[in-house]
Amino acid sequence: MTYPRRLLPLAVLGALLVAVPLVALASRVDWANFVPLVTSPSAVAAFGLSLRTAGVAAALCLVLGVPLGLALHRARFHGISVVRAFVLAPLVLPPVVGGLALVYAFGRRGLLGGTLEVLGIEVAFTTAAVVIAQTFVALPFMVLAVETALASRSGRHEATAGTLGAGPWLVFRRVTLPALIPALVTGTVLAFARALGEFGATLTFAGSLEGVTRTAPLKIYLAREADPDAAVALGLVLVIVAVAVVALTFRRARQGVAA
Amino acid sequence: MRLEAALTVAARGVDVTLSVPDGTTLALLGPNGAGKSTVLEALAGMVAAEGRIALGDRLLLGGPRPVPSHRRRIGIVTQDSALLPSLTVRDNVGFGPRASGMTREASRTEADRWLTRVDATDLAARTVDSLSGGQARRVALARALAATPDLLLLDEPFAALDLEVATAMRSLVGSVLAERTAVLATHEVLDAFALAQDVAVLDSGRVVEHGPTERVLTRPRTAFAARMAGRSLLVGTWTGHALVTPEGDSVPASAGSEEKPREGEPAAIAPRPRELRLVSEPTPGAIPDRVRAVEPHGDGVRIHGERLATDVDPEQAVGLVPGARIHLAPAGDPPRAYAVT
Numbered sequence: 001m002t003y004p005r006r007l008l009p010l011a012v013l014g015a016l017l018v019a020v021p022l023v024a025l026a027s028r029v030d031w032a033n034f035v036p037l038v039t040s041p042s043a044v045a046a047f048g049l050s051l052r053t054a055g056v057a058a059a060l061c062l063v064l065g066v067p068l069g070l071a072l073h074r075a076r077f078h079g080i081s082v083v084r085a086f087v088l089a090p091l092v093l094p095p096v097v098g099g100l101a102l103v104y105a106f107g108r109r110g111l112l113g114g115t116l117e118v119l120g121i122e123v124a125f126t127t128a129a130v131v132i133a134q135t136f137v138a139l140p141f142m143v144l145a146v147e148t149a150l151a152s153r154s155g156r157h158e159a160t161a162g163t164l165g166a167g168p169w170l171v172f173r174r175v176t177l178p179a180l181i182p183a184l185v186t187g188t189v190l191a192f193a194r195a196l197g198e199f200g201a202t203l204t205f206a207g208s209l210e211g212v213t214r215t216a217p218l219k220i221y222l223a224r225e226a227d228p229d230a231a232v233a234l235g236l237v238l239v240i241v242a243v244a245v246v247a248l249t250f251r252r253a254r255q256g257v258a259a
Numbered sequence: 260m261r262l263e264a265a266l267t268v269a270a271r272g273v274d275v276t277l278s279v280p281d282g283t284t285l286a287l288l289g290p291n292g293a294g295k296s297t298v299l300e301a302l303a304g305m306v307a308a309e310g311r312i313a314l315g316d317r318l319l320l321g322g323p324r325p326v327p328s329h330r331r332r333i334g335i336v337t338q339d340s341a342l343l344p345s346l347t348v349r350d351n352v353g354f355g356p357r358a359s360g361m362t363r364e365a366s367r368t369e370a371d372r373w374l375t376r377v378d379a380t381d382l383a384a385r386t387v388d389s390l391s392g393g394q395a396r397r398v399a400l401a402r403a404l405a406a407t408p409d410l411l412l413l414d415e416p417f418a419a420l421d422l423e424v425a426t427a428m429r430s431l432v433g434s435v436l437a438e439r440t441a442v443l444a445t446h447e448v449l450d451a452f453a454l455a456q457d458v459a460v461l462d463s464g465r466v467v468e469h470g471p472t473e474r475v476l477t478r479p480r481t482a483f484a485a486r487m488a489g490r491s492l493l494v495g496t497w498t499g500h501a502l503v504t505p506e507g508d509s510v511p512a513s514a515g516s517e518e519k520p521r522e523g524e525p526a527a528i529a530p531r532p533r534e535l536r537l538v539s540e541p542t543p544g545a546i547p548d549r550v551r552a553v554e555p556h557g558d559g560v561r562i563h564g565e566r567l568a569t570d571v572d573p574e575q576a577v578g579l580v581p582g583a584r585i586h587l588a589p590a591g592d593p594p595r596a597y598a599v600t
Binding site: 156157159160161162163164165166167168170171174175178179 | 300303304305327328329330331332333334335337339341343344345346354355358359402403406408
């Protein structure tokens, strides 16, 4: 395909808009102290918490997102588009609004807070709250990945497997699931990355308690005035993670298209 | 196991009644787009249908709710083979045994047994992507058989295969179908004759004729079935030595031994193109016709008239434009007339 040359300036402008800030951030890194800065106890605590919570959130997205994506794909009733819109809303919802919504759902005085309290479960301002907030914002990525992958399938393999005596559960396990693996890898990586970067919903719903709810993005936000060097160093680590994740994921996606 | 089916797939304009006696094969004969695949998929439960399907003493459709495909015990080999790309050839064939509760080991032994049956043992370890169309068809057949179905459905098993591959596949399918209850969808008369005891001729989703293969394809009742059988159909009244058409043409014919025509009663002849020849002028017994279409056929030319068809040498076809008047007479023995009701 040829490229119309007059579009090139806009393309360059778009690329610069993204690239310049990232380069600017990198230019401010205090390289001499980079290693101590990113290995300080509070930084390590924040990164450790981020990795653990994002990992759990990504796993939750996998466990919940596959059945949900499958259900949205198979559902044939009026109003399914409304259900889908709600499920995917966190994609475009300001995270802080998501956090607020979570407070009113799981908070002590929230919709389910009373029930949870009776059960002796307190969610708000715990590590569990961080995971819930991250899952809330990351789940749509998995659902979309699953639905998109299913939409490109004819269902013939499933139907044929049925004639061989395989019931719906066996067909799902041995036919649909193996075919979804590339989509699940993409979905999991994207969900993990989205969870890792989660800030607004976490701050609103889980607070910022070191070692408990203060994930890396919260730590960076807190440090940006008191210790800008630390903020920049930690920020760069997240940039590297983000770029690596996207590079890996979309390399796969393009290969998938080519294959 | 005997199959009795009367089913409708409204969305695809299919409405058919079929019956297949235990241990026999029914050829579902029709051109592309007639609905053959839809009928097979409806039988297998791959597409939703209304009506009634009974296999042996089990009611698969028409009961309180349709029996799902995985409990129908109906195996199908589709044109696209639909092998599972995530599994090796061996595990594809072992899929049915495994679904029935066999261990992985036992299912692989079973798979190898069926791969031997279709002469494809060497493919066992291959991935599905690496198979040719003919190999995939063989593996799909082994896979369907390994699930030990009560009824086997084959959708155009020889379509889109090279000549040698198709010939080999024909003899394999022939040996597999012996003593088995099966439905074979095809657009080739050859398949119906070689492999099926009965034939159902399908025209735009309807069965226009259903009966013993030899009867339907040599003594058709409908112009459509005649065309599928490569014949023309001329219906009229039997006079004892000739067929008189409603147009008043008298065609000399002999009474066939099967379905002997009776004087004064409706009868028909269904000559093949090569049983007729073009005559230059009206002669007694020649049937007047008009050219509808001219088609290269083998090393000659097939003249499709409005009523009959014949094959001529290319030099004879000069000047035969659509609408031209022609006369067709029996090339050898007079055509055989048979009774129709």
